[in-house]
Amino acid sequence: MPQRGNGNNTGYKKPVICIVCGKKWEVACSTPYQSNSPSSGLCDICQVQTVTPVIRRRQLKEGNFDCFGKAVGGFCDQSNCKYLLPCLHLSAVAASCKESSATFCERECKQ
Ligand SMILES: [Zn+2]
Structure with missing residues (x-):
């Protein structure tokens, strides 16, 4: 059985880590995120x-x-x-x- 999201298969998720406090979250993006390490950002x-x-x-x-x-x-x-x-x-x-x-x-x- 193919794995699809919960009806939301138009976007991908990119993991982001806050460069200050280390909090992690995900943002939607249009292309698959290739890297193993999260992208840096600010919460x-x-x-x-x-x-x-x-x-x-x-x-x-x-x-x-x-x-x-x-x-x-x-x-x-x-x-x-x-x-x-x-x-x-x-x-x-x-x-x-x-x-x-x-x-x-x-x-x-x-x-
Ligand atoms: Zn932060």
């Missing part, structure tokens, strides 16, 4: 931790609040901010993993 949380300080520095440089990633409940009152969309996305990611966002705050305060 959501590590992406937040990497991107946030960079954007906040930019916000300050541009004379704005360094509020990036601090949106609560998917809302930020800086509606003209050019970082609003990624900010809301990353804020949601951080909020979805409370344990990691606690670590995140700790790290941030130590800088």
Whole structure:
């Protein structure tokens, strides 16, 4: 009996490992993944931790609040901010993993 996926035979899965914390996950891709070792990437949380300080520095440089990633409940009152969309996305990611966002705050305060 041929092995087919659960009705999803259009794509392949590529294993990805986070270069920071070592978390593993899979992403869909259109070609079979040939290598034995997973591809390197950044997980959501590590992406937040990497991107946030960079954007906040930019916000300050541009004379704005360094509020990036601090949106609560998917809302930020800086509606003209050019970082609003990624900010809301990353804020949601951080909020979805409370344990990691606690670590995140700790790290941030130590800088
Ligand atoms: Zn990670």
